[in-house]
Amino acid sequence: MQPHPCDCSPMCVLRATNPMQIRPTRTGGKTFASASAYWKAEPGSADLAGRIVRYVVLANDPAVPDVAADYWMHSERFYRAVVDPLEAAIGHDLAYRRLVAQPTDTFAERRLEERVVALLDENPELAGKLASEADAADDNVYINYFRGRLYEPEAEPAGLDRLVELAGGVRARPSGTGDEILVVVPLSDRDGAGRIRNLTACLLALHDQTFPADRYRVTVVEFDEKPRWKHVVEPLVDHYVHIKGEGLFNKSWTLNVGVRETLGAARTLCLLDADILVDREFLERNHARFADQRADAHLPHTEMLSLDAPSSDWLIERRCGENTPEAPLAGARGLLLRDVPGACLWTRPEIFHRIGGFDERYKGWGGEDEDMLYRISAAGDVTQYDDVFLHLAHRRPPMRNAEGKPFNAHVEVGSWTGESGFGDTSGVASGDE
Numbered sequence: 001m002q003p004h005p006c007d008c009s010p011m012c013v014l015r016a017t018n019p020m021q022i023r024p025t026r027t028g029g030k031t032f033a034s035a036s037a038y039w040k041a042e043p044g045s046a047d048l049a050g051r052i053v054r055y056v057v058l059a060n061d062p063a064v065p066d067v068a069a070d071y072w073m074h075s076e077r078f079y080r081a082v083v084d085p086l087e088a089a090i091g092h093d094l095a096y097r098r099l100v101a102q103p104t105d106t107f108a109e110r111r112l113e114e115r116v117v118a119l120l121d122e123n124p125e126l127a128g129k130l131a132s133e134a135d136a137a138d139d140n141v142y143i144n145y146f147r148g149r150l151y152e153p154e155a156e157p158a159g160l161d162r163l164v165e166l167a168g169g170v171r172a173r174p175s176g177t178g179d180e181i182l183v184v185v186p187l188s189d190r191d192g193a194g195r196i197r198n199l200t201a202c203l204l205a206l207h208d209q210t211f212p213a214d215r216y217r218v219t220v221v222e223f224d225e226k227p228r229w230k231h232v233v234e235p236l237v238d239h240y241v242h243i244k245g246e247g248l249f250n251k252s253w254t255l256n257v258g259v260r261e262t263l264g265a266a267r268t269l270c271l272l273d274a275d276i277l278v279d280r281e282f283l284e285r286n287h288a289r290f291a292d293q294r295a296d297a298h299l300p301h302t303e304m305l306s307l308d309a310p311s312s313d314w315l316i317e318r319r320c321g322e323n324t325p326e327a328p329l330a331g332a333r334g335l336l337l338r339d340v341p342g343a344c345l346w347t348r349p350e351i352f353h354r355i356g357g358f359d360e361r362y363k364g365w366g367g368e369d370e371d372m373l374y375r376i377s378a379a380g381d382v383t384q385y386d387d388v389f390l391h392l393a394h395r396r397p398p399m400r401n402a403e404g405k406p407f408n409a410h411v412e413v414g415s416w417t418g419e420s421g422f423g424d425t426s427g428v429a430s431g432d433e
Contacts, residue, residue, distance in 0.1 A: 003074065003140045003338075012074055021377045026302050026386045033138035036303060037388050038146050038336060041329045048127070049116040051134045053099070053109055054145040055082040061103035064143055066396055067306055067335050071142035078137040085129055090119060104308070106153055106333070144336040146305055151333045158316040160192065163200035164232060166320050170207050173218060173238045181216035181287055182266035184258035185274050187233070188223040188249040194394030196229050198312075199274035201392060203236040204320040211283035217266065220274075221258040223249055238262075243425055252358030252368045253428045259357060260423030263349055271345045277319055277390045279326035286346050289385070296380030297347035299373075301389035304343050307334040312393040327390055334391075339384075342369030343391060351380045356418015360428045361411050374414050 006012050029035025039046050058064050059079040065072035090096050095115045099108040120127040138144075183206060189195035199220065206218055217238040222229060223245030234240040239262040243254065255271055263269075268290055270283070286300055307315065311334060315327035355375045362368035376382060421429045 003142065006074065012070070021382070022299070022373065023381075023383045024302065025384060031135050031138035032140075032338075033144055036144075036336070037386055038303065038305060038329060041388065042146075042148055044149060048131055048134065049113050049120060051138070052082060052086060052116055052130055053113045055079050055134065055137060056086065056096070056099055056112065057103045057109065057145050058141075058143065059083045060100050063104075063308075064335060068143060068337060071337065075137075075141040075143050078133075078141050082130060082133045082137050085126065085133070086116070086119075089123070089126055090115065104153075106147065106151065109147070142338045144303075144338070145334075146329075146336050147333045148311075148328075148330040150328075150330040151311060152314075152331070153310050155310040155314040156317065158197070158201070158313040158321075160197045160200065160232075163197055163204065163316070163320065166204060167200060167232075167236055170204060170236065172235065173207070173213070178214055178216040178238070179265040179267060181211070181268050181270055181283055182259070182263055183216065183218045183270040183272055183283075184255055184262070185218070185220045185272050186223065186251050186254035186258070187220055187229065187274050188245065188251075188254070189229065190224060194392075195274055196232060198277075198392040198394055199229075200232060200236070201277055201316045201320050202272070202274055203233070205278045205280075206283075207236070208280055208320075208323060209283045210281050211287060216283055217262070217264070219258045219262045221254045221261075223251075223254045241425075248364040250360060250363050250428060251365075252362050252372075253360045253423070256357040256360060256423030257425055258423075259349070259352060261425065266349065269347050269349055269352055271347070273343045273391075275392045275394060276343055277315060277327055277392055279319075279388070281325070285387070289346070289383070290348070294381050295348075296351045296382060297345060297376050298383040298385060299341075300344055300346065300385050300387045301340065302384055302386040303336045303338050304340045304389045304391050305329075305332060305334045305336055306391045307332060307393050309393045315390065316392070326388070329388065332390070334393075340369075341373045343389060345369075345372065345376075347376065351376060353418075355379050356416055357422040359411065359416035360422055361416065361430075367411060367413075371411070371413050371416065375416065378414070 026035050034046055093115060095112040099112045102108055187195060187199055219239040220233045220237050221241045221243060223243055225246055227242040230240055241257060241261055243257055268287060289295060289298055311332045314331050318324045319327040358368055359371050
């Protein structure tokens, strides 16, 4: 089930003109959203009243356009198609007005759900219209909303000090001999704005895996003027690499260096963002997908849950403090992003090298993952799986330059070959090919 084709945003135009040959695996369900792994974990979230109220939240929470502007541009008209008839019916109600004014107020959200349940019973004709519009939205939006039944807006902060405390009780990684999987994680956090906290949680979760510890290695590459977080990172990984990075973060170069410098004899690559909190079977499950010799690469996720700050703290404590096998979705709240091109890519090293790795002309946030998926899906067999995937909260980086244009709008998608080199620790490749 693909979203309605359109040219409403640069992302929609890009995907229309550069279609990716990626095989989806999501099946079942009346709508795309109803087949979601998140809805299956929390079945109550599929109730019509809850679905309608979610669109009230999405239409009014300023965090929604901030999380992915292009996704918002595509999705907003579907939000309004649900919200406008509801507003016409009960826009005067205190429950409705309170949630519109305070879209992160989960008490107001629950009260409006109760009011909408009564409204649907009172007005079957409106109920039918709202159900139809909600179905259309469920199939087409790129940003949806999730709240688990046990979510509470207050949680004990899980800051860096708490993560460092937990890391003190973790055994050292085996020293660089695991040749089944190499996990490469990029890092850039010059002011301690949350990325180093998230990375530490990510590394603790990578320690707690069913896959044998001596069969995989973990590399962190830090892009910074100095090795700022080496003292935190190095005890938790097999390889710590620092590259002298100034100005805008270059994620592509950072990942390429990690692969070129530490690949060794690894047979599979996991390129993982620092903000992802993985479950205990993450490595074993994704490694097993390469048993199919036709498989060149895959995304583990169809949707990614971008958690809010309280649920990030709560889920870190459950997964890393209590060592639960997975972070329980019942306590989660956040924005569900559909068809996210980044966050995690698994691939065989051969195809990574064949296409020249990531395009190092991308600087600042945005575009490099979409470009990589376009090139790797053109070069090999790529599948999109439907695992639960959790992204921890952090301060949003700027996505556009002073003129309001995306940082990398000038880069031609799919034009990188790596023939002039890539992953050189001495500096970024020019890409002049």
